Amino acid sequence: MLVRHFESKFTRPGARPLPESVVADFAAQSWPGNVRELRNVVERLMIMVPGEVVTAADLAFLAQGGVAEPRVDVVPDRVVPLHIARDDFEKRYILHTLAAQQGNMSRTADVLGVERSNLYRKMRRFGIAPARRGDDDVEPV
Numbered sequence: 792m793l794v795r796h797f798e799s800k801f802t803r804p805g806a807r808p809l810p811e812s813v814v815a816d817f818a819a820q821s822w823p824g825n826v827r828e829l830r831n832v833v834e835r836l837m838i839m840v841p842g843e844v845v846t847a848a849d850l851a852f853l854a855q856g857g858v859a860e861p862r863v864d865v866v867p868d869r870v871v872p873l874h875i876a877r878d879d880f881e882k883r884y885i886l887h888t889l890a891a892q893q894g895n896m897s898r899t900a901d902v903l904g905v906e907r908s909n910l911y912r913k914m915r916r917f918g919i920a921p922a923r924r925g926d927d928d929v930e931p932v
Contacts, residue, residue: 793829794814794818795809798833801833801834801837802837810845812847813845813849817850831890834886835886838882838883838886839886839887881917885899885913885914885917886919888903889919889922896911
């Protein structure tokens with residue numbers, strides 16, 4: 792039920808629902824973490840997997856216990872204005888880097904070569920919620 796709930800939150804326009812086989816793969820996984828971890832994985836899949844369909848192969852990183860490299864389409868499946876394509880790439884790149892840095896905002900900003908405040912601004916613009924781990928990673932309001 793939670794996978795379907797998070798799927799509805801992050802589904803892109805024109806995307807198909809997750810196949811039952813993919814939902815079953817989620818159920819087969821051990822989730823020693825929490826609901827936020829499941830939410831983050833579903834969000835990552837819905838945002839970063841190119842095309843309309845998420846497949847069981849896109850969940851391979853769960854079995855490996857690590858972060859898999861996302862599939863990258865050299866040619867987009869639809870033509871969009873450049874600023875939309877650029878924003879889409881930037882959002883996916885930030886999400887990928889954030890996942891690779893295990894949600895640490897300071898390290899993510901360092902790897903991306905931007906100020907942490909700029910990273911927070913970009914994340915807000917793209918609707919990416921920062922993981923709240925500790926006070927040292929929380930941007931003052």
